[in-house]
Every structure is written in structure tokens, then in C-alpha cells.
Amino acid sequence: MLEAARRALESARAARSLENTETGSASVEDLARWIGARLASVPLSTAVSTGDWFRELTTGQARAALLLALLELARKGILLLYQGEDYAPIRVKPLEAVPPDLPLDAFSYGDASAAG
Numbered sequence: 001m002l003e004a005a006r007r008a009l010e011s012a013r014a015a016r017s018l019e020n021t022e023t024g025s026a027s028v029e030d031l032a033r034w035i036g037a038r039l040a041s042v043p044l045s046t047a048v049s050t051g052d053w054f055r056e057l058t059t060g061q062a063r064a065a066l067l068l069a070l071l072e073l074a075r076k077g078i079l080l081l082y083q084g085e086d087y088a089p090i091r092v093k094p095l096e097a098v099p100p101d102l103p104l105d106a107f108s109y110g111d112a113s114a115a116g
Contacts, residue, residue: 026062029102031069036098039079044094047082051089073098 035053042048050070057063070092074081080093 026057026065028065028068028072031062031065032073032098032102033100035066035069035073035079035092036100036102039092039094039098042094044096047091047093049089049091054089073102076102078102 038053039048050066053066054063057066070079070081070090073079078094078096078098080095082091082093083089084091
């Protein structure tokens with residue numbers, strides 16, 4: 001019962017974080033939380049297609065933020081990504097739960113002062 005309530009709360013938070021996707025202002029962090037809510041009910045190491053996720057988002061900016069969030073979560077070792085062929089939907093396999101307070105820093109690849 002407690003687990004179901006926790007998942008419902010995560011889903012509500014994720015839905016609220018995507019209220020701005022109509023205007024394209026959802027951030028990578030918003031989409032990472034949204035992914036976490038989507039994967040909360042998926043058993044670890046179970047592959048899920050992201051095709052519907054991309055179709056649900058209405059703007060190119062939101063779709064780009066989703067792709068970046070997937071890449072960041074994979075880089076952090078939280079999930080694995082697989083694409084069977086060119087232009088095929090990306091499949092995601094969670095290795096651990098996505099932390100709700102996961103920091104996704106913009107300059108994680110090097111010196112922030114080098115950014116243009």
C-alpha cells in the first residue's frame with residue numbers, strides 16, 4: 001500500500017513538472033524526474049520502449065530535453081539505453097531507481113569556465 005502511494009506521488013510530481021512542455025520550457029531535470037516516475041513501477045533490469053514517451057511530448061524542445069535526460073541518466077549508470085537499428089525507438093533498462101533529487105549539472109564534462 002505504501003509503495004503504491006509513493007508511486008502515485010512520484011507520478012503526480014512528474015506530471016506537474018511537465019506542465020510547461022506545451023511551451024517547450026521543460027528542463028532536462030524535469031524530464032529526468034518524469035522518467036523516474038515512469039520507471040518507478042518497472043522492475044529493475046526490465047527493458048521499456050521510449051517510443052510512446054517521445055510521442056507524448058508536443059514540442060521539439062521537450063523531446064530534446066527527454067533525449068538529454070536519457071543520456072545523462074545512462075552516463076550516471078542509472079539506466080542502460082539500447083537502439084536496435086537506425087531510427088528505431090530507444091529501449092531503456094533501469095539498473096536502479098532514479099533519485100528524485102538527482103543533480104544534473106550542465107558542466108559535468110569539464111571546466112565550466114571553458115563553456116562558451
